[in-house]
Amino acid sequence: MTLLIVGATGTLGRQVARRAIDEGYKVRCLVRSPKKAAFLKEWGAELVRGDLCYPQTLEAALAGVTQVIDASTSRATDSLTIKQVDWDGKVALIQAAKAAGVERFIFFSILDADKYPNVPLMEIKRCTELFLAESGLNYTILRLAGFMQGLIGQYGIPILENQPVWVTGASSPVAYMDTQDIAKFALRALSVPETQKQTFPVVGTRAWSAEEIINICERLSGKDARVTRMPIGLLRGVQGLLRCFQWGWNVADRLAFTEVLASGKALNAPMDEVYTVFGLDKQQTATVENYLQEYFSRIMKKLKELDYEKNKTKKQKNKKTPFKQSSKVNSQ
Incomplete structure (x- = not known):
């Protein structure tokens, strides 16, 4: 029995591969x-070259x-559009x-995708869910909210x-989850019969607003954040302008997702029943506080070490040797 993981080099996919x-x-x-x-090969996986956008592979x-x-999705750095990867590619797969x-197909979607028909990625996820459900495959759909890993680049650094x-706008609280915990649910879905042809939310222990995340980061880092608020109206204007040019369509589609994060509506769902079905312990799920505390503990320790080494090197350079001192005396 072979498990194929698509998108295994991504933030979530690599955790799924590692755990599998x-x-x-x-x-x-x-x-x-x-x-x-x-x-991935070093970890023990078999690599097969292929591309969702080339169905023949x-x-x-x-x-x-x-x-x-399937943990694949289009990336901001890709030249490919969301439609090419997240719709055409998924249909082909x-x-x-x-x-x-x-025999089993696990698909990652986004929570509340059906509530945002004007946001391309959300609408594509909704349509893919329907296509998968009607395909005849024995599927499980896991609806995610956000990755804790993304908090580091967005706030921590x-x-x-x-x-x-x-x-942006009225910050929507998001129930972030560690990708390692999401991987647990994905792998467990393969062996739990009750997950077959079912859809489940898979989100963190509680929803956090941007302001709450910033407060935690300030406390753990000992630094004040320079918060800049981007009016949602301005982003909509930029999005509309980009749609006037073909080269700007992909960026415009990605900017549209800010409508979700600035709606003020929480991306969260009850999880007690989900934990019961999957046979997992909620107490073992990472929390945002613990995740950020671990990150800042490591990074602050590293910064102190670097600062110590820098000061040590500086002192050694400033220290005069006996040879230099005697040379200076003789010259006098």
Whole structure:
């Protein structure tokens, strides 16, 4: 039995791959660049070159595969559009998995995708959920809210480096979850019969607003944040302008997601029943406070070490040797 992981080099996908390998699964990863995915091979995964946007590459990748976990999504740095990857690519993958006789298919969606028809990524996720449900595959859909890992780049690093922290509109509280915990649910879904042909929210222990996250980061770092608020009206204007140019469509689609984060509506859902179905312990799920505390403890310790080494080197350079002193005396 082989498990194919799509998007295994991403923030979430690599955690799914790591856990699957640790749990003894025979893991195969669909990758566009084997060189960039070399760490997956070192972990013990089989690498197969392929691309969702080139459906002809999927048949070989799915040969002998019984289970698929799809953690892929378009990236901000990609030249490809959201539609190309998150719709056309997903449709091709689902169809190829069906043709290959895949027994289980795990798909990551976004919480409340059906409530934002004008946000391209949300609407595409909603449509993909429907397409997967009607495909005939034995699926499980996990609806996520946000990754704790994203908090570091959005809040942690800017505050440490005294850079602006951008906050948009009325900040929507988000129930962030550690990708390691999300990986637990994905792998457990493969073996729990009650998850078959079902959809579940998979979110953190509580929802956090941008202001609350900033307060935690300030307290743990000992630094004040430079908060800059971006009016949602301005972002809408920029988004509309970008849609006037073909090269700006992809950026405009991504900016549209700010409507979700600035709506003021919490991205959160009850999880007690989900934990029961999956047989997981909520007490073992990482919290935002603990996650950020661990990060700042490591980074502050490292900064102190670097500062100590810097001062030590500086003192050594300033210290005069006996030879220099005697030379100076003789010259007098």
